[in-house]
Amino acid sequence: MNKKQRIAIDMDEVMADTIEKFIQLYKREHNFNASLEDMRGKEFRDILPAELYNTTRKYVNEPGFFRDLPVMPDSQRVVKELHEKYDVFIVSAAMEFRNSLIDTYDWLAEHFPFIAWQHIIFCGLKIVKVDIFIDDRTRNFVDFDGRALLYSSPHNLLINDYERVDNWLQVADKLL
Amino acid sequence: MNKKQRIAIDMDEVMADTIEKFIQLYKREHNFNASLEDMRGKEFRDILPAELYNTTRKYVNEPGFFRDLPVMPDSQRVVKELHEKYDVFIVSAAMEFRNSLIDTYDWLAEHFPFIAWQHIIFCGLKIVKVDIFIDDRTRNFVDFDGRALLYSSPHNLLINDYERVDNWLQVADKLL
Numbered sequence: 158m159n160k161k162q163r164i165a166i167d168m169d170e171v172m173a174d175t176i177e178k179f180i181q182l183y184k185r186e187h188n189f190n191a192s193l194e195d196m197r198g199k200e201f202r203d204i205l206p207a208e209l210y211n212t213t214r215k216y217v218n219e220p221g222f223f224r225d226l227p228v229m230p231d232s233q234r235v236v237k238e239l240h241e242k243y244d245v246f247i248v249s250a251a252m253e254f255r256n257s258l259i260d261t262y263d264w265l266a267e268h269f270p271f272i273a274w275q276h277i278i279f280c281g282l283k284i285v286k287v288d289i290f291i292d293d294r295t296r297n298f299v300d301f302d303g304r305a306l307l308y309s310s311p312h313n314l315l316i317n318d319y320e321r322v323d324n325w326l327q328v329a330d331k332l333l
Numbered sequence: 334m335n336k337k338q339r340i341a342i343d344m345d346e347v348m349a350d351t352i353e354k355f356i357q358l359y360k361r362e363h364n365f366n367a368s369l370e371d372m373r374g375k376e377f378r379d380i381l382p383a384e385l386y387n388t389t390r391k392y393v394n395e396p397g398f399f400r401d402l403p404v405m406p407d408s409q410r411v412v413k414e415l416h417e418k419y420d421v422f423i424v425s426a427a428m429e430f431r432n433s434l435i436d437t438y439d440w441l442a443e444h445f446p447f448i449a450w451q452h453i454i455f456c457g458l459k460i461v462k463v464d465i466f467i468d469d470r471t472r473n474f475v476d477f478d479g480r481a482l483l484y485s486s487p488h489n490l491l492i493n494d495y496e497r498v499d500n501w502l503q504v505a506d507k508l509l
Contacts, residue, residue: 246460252451255435258438258455262434263431275458276458278428278454278455278457278460279428279434280453280454280455280456281449281450282451282452284339285461285462
């Protein structure tokens with residue numbers, strides 16, 4: 158039997174829609190209407206009024222922030238199918254936010270219960286040995302010599318150096 | 334400048350003395366005297382009376398269990414010196430126990446504050462790209478083609494297939 162290829166899949170802005178949560182949160186709490194068009198090539202905080210710039214950090218450090226993130230459309234079905242064909246690892250930079258660890262763990266258990274604990278990795282630098290890497294941050298591809306798929310997110314839309322996927326249906330087309 | 338070699342260092346039974354915690358805990362709670370001699374080649378639970386066999390799992394799932402583990406002698410000084418010479422990553426299989434995540438994070442922050450979050454990895458399977466790997470579990474070396482150092486722990490004392498270190502002074506002798 159051939160060994161399955163390994164895929165690393167990032168969570169935030171790939172499986173979990175952090176941007177959508179921010180949009181709703183800033184509308185509700187600060188009456189600020191974020192537009193995806195304004196976000197092209199920028200981080201979410203970069204489109205905020207100056208007085209709100211430092212508030213995103215406060216929110217992501219609050220317990221609960223990562224617990225109710227919307228699930229990215231089609232990700233559950235496609236990740237499940239990938240999981241059957243490949244050796245799938247979820248690789249999140251959760252270590253940046255202490256209070257995100259349990260929330261991220263519970264979010265995964267709720268929405269992707271077929272991913273066993275052996276296949277979940279919380280880290281900072283993503284020094285993982287895999288064949289395929291799906292991530293929205295190009296910094297995670299720097300030392301990576303496998304197939305990198307850049308998952309589209311507003312902040313990376315001006316980058317042209319990587320094979321790109323805009324949504325999970327495109328991931329399915331490429332890998333299933 | 335040459336790129337530093339990367340070292341992965343396991344936590345339980347390597348940096349943190351889980352066995353010593355179990356010995357004290359079973360003495361206090363169950364009046365059971367564990368001897369290191371009886372443990373040779375065995376897991377801690379294997380030396381317990383039959384009626385206590387399943388209790389270790391209960392303890393390790395309790396919040397707080399991993400928060401006050403004793404620090405392995407000399408590990409703080411030696412890991413700090415390794416950190417100056419190498420690119421050090423702490424790689425723990427913390428994902429097995431949901432409630433260990435925050436405790437393990439806080440334990441590291443308290444006893445090894447010089448390790449930045451970027452260099453901490455909580456996982457199950459240890460699929461990390463490193464040059465040197467210090468661990469007490471040979472299963473973590475199976476797919477590893479770098480230099481593996483088996484850190485002595487009672488359960489692995491009958492294994493002769495790996496380069497072995499009995500304590501942190503021996504790690505220092507080999508790597509510093």
